[in-house]
Amino acid sequence: MVDRHKARKMNDMNSATEEPCVILCMKWGTLYGPDYVNVLYAAVADNITIPFRFVCLTDDRTGLRPEVECFDIPPMDLGPDRFAFGGWPKLSVFARDLCGLKGRALFVDLDTIIVGDITPMVQMEGGVCLIREWRRFADYFRKWGVNGMTSIFAFTLGEQPQILQKFMDDPDYAFANYRSEQRWVTDTAHDMRFWPEGWVVSFKRNLLAPPLLNRVIPPKSPPPGARIVAFHGEPRPIHVVPDRGQRWGNWSRYGRGAVPFVRDYWLRYGGSDPA
Template sequence: MAAPAAPQRHVICMKWGTKYGPEYVNRLYAMVRRHLCGDFNFVCLTDDTMDIRNEVQCLPIPPLKLPSGIPERGWNKLATFAADLYGLKGTALFLDVDVVVVGPLDDFFTQPGEFLIIHDYKRPWRITGNSSVYRFELGAHPDVLEYFRGHFEEIRHRFRNEQAYLSDMLHRQGKLAYWPQDWCPSFKYHCIPRWPTNYWKQPFVPQGARVVIFHGECNPPDALAGRRNRRFRHIEPATWVAEHWRE
C-alpha cells in the first residue's frame, strides 16, 4: 500500500503598495528555498506582480473592504485567514517580506501547536504576538477574518494593529502558542551590540537564530549599509545580511 501523501506546505508573504519592491519577494523565495528541505509552494499575495520570479505563485490580496483613509496597521494580513484562500490546502507559514532567513525552516512546520507566532519582544508579559512569522492550517480559523469584517470599528478602537487582535482572538480560544525564543530574534533588540560597543562592533546573528525580524528602524538594506533611521542610534554595517539576503 502506498504511503499517504505528505500534507502540502505553503510559505506565504504579502506585498502591497510601493514600500517594498519585487526584490524583497524574490530574495525571500531564494532564502526559503535554501533553508527548507523538500517541496513547498511559495505564495505572494500582492497588488503588483511585476518582476516577481516565476517560481512564486502570485495571487490578489483578498479585499477587506476597509474604510478609506485609515492607517493600514497590517490589517491586510488577516486576509490569510479566509475560509477558502484560492483553494489552497495544508499548512501555511507566513513570513513578512522583509525578514532575513539565516537558519533551517523545517521545524517551523513540525513545531507542536494549532497557531504559532513570535512572542512580543518588548513586553513579554503580554499575550500579544509579533506576526512577522506565524503558522496555521489554511481555512482553520475563518472566524478571525469574519469577525473582523463584521466588527471593524470595535476592533480598531480596542486593538492597535492586526497582531494584537489576532493574538487576543486565538488566545481566548486556547489556540495561541509561541515559537521557541531563539528562533526569531529582532534585529533591533537582539542583533545590535550594546552601547558604546555598537560604534565599533557590527551587528551579529544571535545563536540559534533562524529568521531575523526587521521592524521599526531599518530594513535589510539599511542594516547592510549601516543605516539606522533614528538619530543617535549608530550601527555598523551588518555585512552578514549580504550572505543571506540574496537570490
C-alpha cells in the first residue's frame, strides 16, 4: 500500500505540471451498489502517486461520493438484453471522444481489490495493456489461444477508436461470433500487451485452494508484488466480507465466512459491513 500522505504530497508537487491520468469504472444496473464505487475511489487514492481523476460511467449516481466524476454511459443502442450480457458496454470507453476526457486511462472493474501501487499500471507503455486470461481446467484439454481479459486495462483515451467502431458497424456479427467483449478487444486492439507476471492475480485461480481442498484450506493472501486482485465471476468481494460463517462460491470455488484481507480492505476504505 502506498503511504497516503506521501502520495498526497507528490500529487501536490506534480499537479501544476503533470496532466492527471484517468481512472475509469463503470456501474449499471443493480448488481453493484454505490459502496463498490466509493471503496474503489478510496483505494485508488491510497495506492497511486501521480495526479488522477476518478471517473464513473453510470446510469445511477445515487450515493456516490463527491470526488467521483460521473458521466452517463455513452449510448450504444444495443437493447437491454445485449447491453447487460458480457460487458459489451465497456467498449464505449474506446470512443474517439469519451466525455472530453484525455490522456492515459486505467479501467478497473468494480469487483476488484487494489493491494499495491497502481502507478506503474497507468504508466505502462502499449496500445491496450490488459490481463492475459487465466486458464480454466478444461483449457488444458483443448487448443489454447491468446486472449485478454478486460477486468483491468490501460489505454490512451481516443487512440483505439477502431475497437468500438468495428463493433458498431456490425454488432450482429460480434454477438454471433464472440462470447464476450474481452475477446473482441483481443482481436481488434492495436499494440496489445499483457500485464507483467504477478501484477494482477485472480482470487479464484491463484488464491483459492483447488476444489475439495478449498473446504479445509482457506484462501491465501495476495503475494508480494501483486497490485490488484481480480474477482471475475463468483464469488464477488461482497460475498466474502461478512464474518458470519456464510457459504459462498459454488461447488468448485467454495468457501465460508470472511476472507480477512478482503474484509479489511472493504471496511478500511469505507464500505458498509454486510454482517
